[in-house]
Amino acid sequence: MAVPVTLLSGGLGAGKTTLVNRVLTQADRDVAVLVNDMGEVNVDADLIESRSELSGGSEITELSNGCICCGLQGELDAALLELDGESSFDHLLVEPSGVSDPAPIVERFVRSPRIAPRYDLDALVTVVDARAFHDTVIEGKPLGAADEADESRPISELLVEQVELADVLLVNKCDLVDADERAALTETLRSLQPRATIHETTHGDVAPDEILDTGLFDEEESQSSAAWKQILRDADGGDTDESGTEHSHGDHSHEDHGHSHDDHSHEDHGHSHDDHSHEDHGHSHDDHEHPPEAFGLDSFTYHRRQPVHPGRFVDCFQSLPPSVIRMKGILWVAGRDRHAFTASFAGSATRVVPEGRWIASLPESKQEIYRRGDDLDWDPDVGDRETRLVVIGKGLDEAAVTATLDETLVREGERKGLDDDRFPRRTDQELVIDASGVRKTKPAALEGGR
Ligand SMILES: Nc1nc2c(ncn2[C@@H]2O[C@H](COP(=O)(O)OP(=O)(O)OP(=O)(O)O)[C@@H](O)[C@H]2O)c(=O)[nH]1
Numbered sequence: 001m002a003v004p005v006t007l008l009s010g011g012l013g014a015g016k017t018t019l020v021n022r023v024l025t026q027a028d029r030d031v032a033v034l035v036n037d038m039g040e041v042n043v044d045a046d047l048i049e050s051r052s053e054l055s056g057g058s059e060i061t062e063l064s065n066g067c068i069c070c071g072l073q074g075e076l077d078a079a080l081l082e083l084d085g086e087s088s089f090d091h092l093l094v095e096p097s098g099v100s101d102p103a104p105i106v107e108r109f110v111r112s113p114r115i116a117p118r119y120d121l122d123a124l125v126t127v128v129d130a131r132a133f134h135d136t137v138i139e140g141k142p143l144g145a146a147d148e149a150d151e152s153r154p155i156s157e158l159l160v161e162q163v164e165l166a167d168v169l170l171v172n173k174c175d176l177v178d179a180d181e182r183a184a185l186t187e188t189l190r191s192l193q194p195r196a197t198i199h200e201t202t203h204g205d206v207a208p209d210e211i212l213d214t215g216l217f218d219e220e221e222s223q224s225s226a227a228w229k230q231i232l233r234d235a236d237g238g239d240t241d242e243s244g245t246e247h248s249h250g251d252h253s254h255e256d257h258g259h260s261h262d263d264h265s266h267e268d269h270g271h272s273h274d275d276h277s278h279e280d281h282g283h284s285h286d287d288h289e290h291p292p293e294a295f296g297l298d299s300f301t302y303h304r305r306q307p308v309h310p311g312r313f314v315d316c317f318q319s320l321p322p323s324v325i326r327m328k329g330i331l332w333v334a335g336r337d338r339h340a341f342t343a344s345f346a347g348s349a350t351r352v353v354p355e356g357r358w359i360a361s362l363p364e365s366k367q368e369i370y371r372r373g374d375d376l377d378w379d380p381d382v383g384d385r386e387t388r389l390v391v392i393g394k395g396l397d398e399a400a401v402t403a404t405l406d407e408t409l410v411r412e413g414e415r416k417g418l419d420d421d422r423f424p425r426r427t428d429q430e431l432v433i434d435a436s437g438v439r440k441t442k443p444a445a446l447e448g449g450r
Pocket residue numbers: 010011012013014015016017018019044097098172173174175176201202203204
């Protein structure tokens with residue numbers, strides 16, 4: 001029988017190890033643990049090991065040569081197969097490095113022909129450091145220089161994505177925030193991921209049953225329930241009012257609106273964090289509640305059939321109003337009329353990544369193929385090119401944010417000769433914009449040297 005798996009994620013020092021130790025000592029079943037600390041010294045494994053000896057019977061396996069979310073997938077598979085072959089246990093806890101993107105690990109459990117039959121993903125549990133999440137994501141303060149300096153991908157954005165994927169959220173270190181901050185945290189977390197069960201904890205004090213054998217993981221939900229995806233989907237089928245802001249319900253997300261990925265001849269078509277192809281699953285979500293409003297937050301979709309001016313876009317995203325908590329969507333960048341970009345802002349930083357080709361940039365014969373049978377939102381002048389951003393925030397002044405975004409649009413007479421080299425040309429590069437500056441990086445630096 002397939003062994004249930006809990007996948008833990010959370011920022012550095014959020015309290016994952018503390019939680020694992022608690023589960024090992026309190027659970028009434030045999031729990032194996034797979035840890036990956038991405039560092040030379042596998043401190044977590046040592047800590048857990050000394051504790052697990054007390055609990056008896058638990059199995060600890062560690063991976064230490066990189067990050068299992070990408071570079072170590074082979075090693076992850078091997079460890080999982082070995083564990084399955086050599087030991088017997090009732091449940092597996094996987095604790096990847098704090099800066100991992102959980103999505104590729106989920107992919108292993110769900111899709112790998114060797115792993116999927118043996119393991120059954122039970123829940124994605126994200127441990128949130130209440131103090132750090134409040135300060136970085138809600139207040140928008142940058143993390144300490146030491147924390148963020150070496151990382152190409154903004155940590156605050158990863159923290160938000162870990163929340164957006166979660167089935168269970170543990171808001172840990174609640175002793176370090178006051179009642180108002182705690183309420184703001186819960187409200188924000190709910191608005192980012194309405195589906196998750198939330199527990200407020202100190203030193204991971206949650207009953208093991210809340211994270212073991214929960215039956216909460218649902219592949220389709222996990223791909224589609226992040227608030228920004230729901231809003232984008234709702235807006236996508238909708239009417240546009242005078243301000244260009246959309247309010248309506250539909251059943252499409254930009255993931256399935258067909259940007260072409262077939263012509264990457266000039267690129268090293270590597271990895272894109274947003275390009276998990278299984279997002280295109282065509283499932284109807286009309287029964288979901290519209291998320292942020294239900295929790296006192298505001299949201300709207302900004303939509304223009306115009307490109308942004310690259311320089312003004314960067315300037316604007318270096319100082320977004322503090323009321324904006326999350327922004328995500330698709331960008332048409334002037335001077336780069338062939339490729340769609342995705343932009344993702346969370347907390348204090350924005351990441352811009354090139355995606356596939358605009359279908360309108362393909363030869364007409366190919367456009368036909370993409371457009372056939374697809375209810376693409378096609379504009380007679382610009383085709384599928386668009387700038388479409390979901391904005392989530394607290395006390396958002398929609399008109400003011402819209403005006404700010406409008407300022408970034410390219411103006412009459414400006415388009416000639418615009419080609420901002422800071423915007424990546426390859427899908428394995430990304431542009432990171434934060435208060436300290438702008439840099440073009442390779443995500444590989446963060447993710448184990450892919
Ligand atoms: N004040 C406070 N400290 C906590 C709490 N939970 C954990 N800690 C402490 O925070 C530190 C980090 O906890 P860990 O459990 O090691 O965190 P982690 O997520 O495993 O850390 P990494 O694996 O390094 O990312 C330790 O010193 C813990 O004792 C809590 O609720 N409140």
